[in-house]
Amino acid sequence: MATKRITFRLYPNKKQANQLHQWRKLHCLLYNACIANRKTQYKQFGHSVDYFEQQNCLPEFKKVWEEYKPLGSQALQATIKRVDFAFQRFFKLKSGYPKFKASRRYKGWTYPSPSGWSIESSGHHGHLTLNNLGKIQIRGKARDWGIPNSCTIIYKQEKWYASTTVACDTTRPTTDIGAIGLDFGVNHAIATSNEELIDNPRFLKQSQEKIKQLSKKSRRKRAPNKKKTKAFRRWLKARKAVSKIQSKVARQRQDWQHQISSKIVSDNSLIATEKLNLKGMTRKAKG
Incomplete structure (x- = not known):
C-alpha cells in the first residue's frame, strides 16, 4: 500500500x-x-x-x-x-x-x-x-x-x-524498454543521456508583459495599509486580474511537468538523476 x-x-x-x-x-x-x-x-x-x-x-x-x-x-x-x-x-x-x-x-x-x-x-x-x-x-x-x-x-x-x-x-506502467539518465538545468529544463534536450517553455515570460501592465494599474489605485485603510474596488479588481494570470501560469507549468514526467516514466523502466541543489542553480538564472 x-x-x-x-x-x-x-x-x-x-x-x-x-x-x-x-x-x-x-x-x-x-x-x-x-x-x-x-x-x-x-x-x-x-x-x-x-x-x-x-x-x-x-x-x-x-x-x-x-x-x-x-x-x-x-x-x-x-x-x-x-x-x-x-x-x-x-x-x-x-x-x-x-x-x-x-x-x-x-x-x-x-x-x-x-x-x-x-x-x-x-x-x-x-x-x-x-x-x-x-x-x-x-x-x-x-x-x-x-x-x-x-x-x-x-x-x-x-x-x-x-x-x-x-x-x-x-x-505502475509495465515497460522493459531500457534506462535513462536525467540532468536538470536552467537554460534547458532537462538533458537526457540520449542527448535529447527538453526546453523550458517559460510560461511566465509569455505573460510577463501583461502582468507588468496590470501591476502598474494597481499601483495607481488606493491600497490597504497598516492603518486599516480600506482598499478601493479598482485596486482589488486590478490585483484580482494579476492573481488570475499568475494562477494560470502555475497551472500551465504544473500541466507541462506532469506531461513530461509521465512520458519519461512510460518510456523507461529505470530512471537515474543527479542530486542537485536546484534552488541554488536557479538563483542566478544560469546553468
Missing part, C-alpha cells in the same frame, strides 16, 4: 463559502494566539510552552470561545501542531522565528484523520461532507484511489480546494 495526495476543486454555495471563510479566519486567530502564548510565557516567566500543553487547553478554550466548537477538536489540534512544527524548525535553525499571519494570507486547515469529514468519490468527482457544514460538490480525477486518511482545506486565488491523502495500491 502506498500513500498518495489528490487535490479536488471545491464548489461550495454562497452560504457554505461564507462559513468556510469564517472557519479559516478562526483557525488563523488560533494560530496567532498559540504563537503569542509561547512568546509571552517565555519572555515573562521563562517557561517554554510545548504542543501538549496548548492542546490540553482546548476543552477550556472552547468553553469560552464557543464559535470554535463546530470546527472539530482534531482540526484545532492540527493547527496547534502546525505552530509547534514552525517552532521546531526555528530551534533547529532551519527557518526564522514564527510570525503572526494575516487572515487574508492564511490558506486553510487540516483534518489529520477521517474524523469530521467524509468523501463520496471513486476518484472521479463526487462530494465532500464537512461536519456542521454539509455536502460540497468536488471535481477532480485521481489516477489511483483508495481509503482517505486526511483532508486539507485550501483557499488560493479565490478558489477552494480539498487536498486528501489516500492509502491505495498503485498502478
Whole structure:
C-alpha cells in the first residue's frame, strides 16, 4: 500500500463559502494566539510552552470561545501542531522565528484523520461532507484511489480546494524498454543521456508583459495599509486580474511537468538523476 495526495476543486454555495471563510479566519486567530502564548510565557516567566500543553487547553478554550466548537477538536489540534512544527524548525535553525499571519494570507486547515469529514468519490468527482457544514460538490480525477486518511482545506486565488491523502495500491506502467539518465538545468529544463534536450517553455515570460501592465494599474489605485485603510474596488479588481494570470501560469507549468514526467516514466523502466541543489542553480538564472 502506498500513500498518495489528490487535490479536488471545491464548489461550495454562497452560504457554505461564507462559513468556510469564517472557519479559516478562526483557525488563523488560533494560530496567532498559540504563537503569542509561547512568546509571552517565555519572555515573562521563562517557561517554554510545548504542543501538549496548548492542546490540553482546548476543552477550556472552547468553553469560552464557543464559535470554535463546530470546527472539530482534531482540526484545532492540527493547527496547534502546525505552530509547534514552525517552532521546531526555528530551534533547529532551519527557518526564522514564527510570525503572526494575516487572515487574508492564511490558506486553510487540516483534518489529520477521517474524523469530521467524509468523501463520496471513486476518484472521479463526487462530494465532500464537512461536519456542521454539509455536502460540497468536488471535481477532480485521481489516477489511483483508495481509503482517505486526511483532508486539507485550501483557499488560493479565490478558489477552494480539498487536498486528501489516500492509502491505495498503485498502478505502475509495465515497460522493459531500457534506462535513462536525467540532468536538470536552467537554460534547458532537462538533458537526457540520449542527448535529447527538453526546453523550458517559460510560461511566465509569455505573460510577463501583461502582468507588468496590470501591476502598474494597481499601483495607481488606493491600497490597504497598516492603518486599516480600506482598499478601493479598482485596486482589488486590478490585483484580482494579476492573481488570475499568475494562477494560470502555475497551472500551465504544473500541466507541462506532469506531461513530461509521465512520458519519461512510460518510456523507461529505470530512471537515474543527479542530486542537485536546484534552488541554488536557479538563483542566478544560469546553468
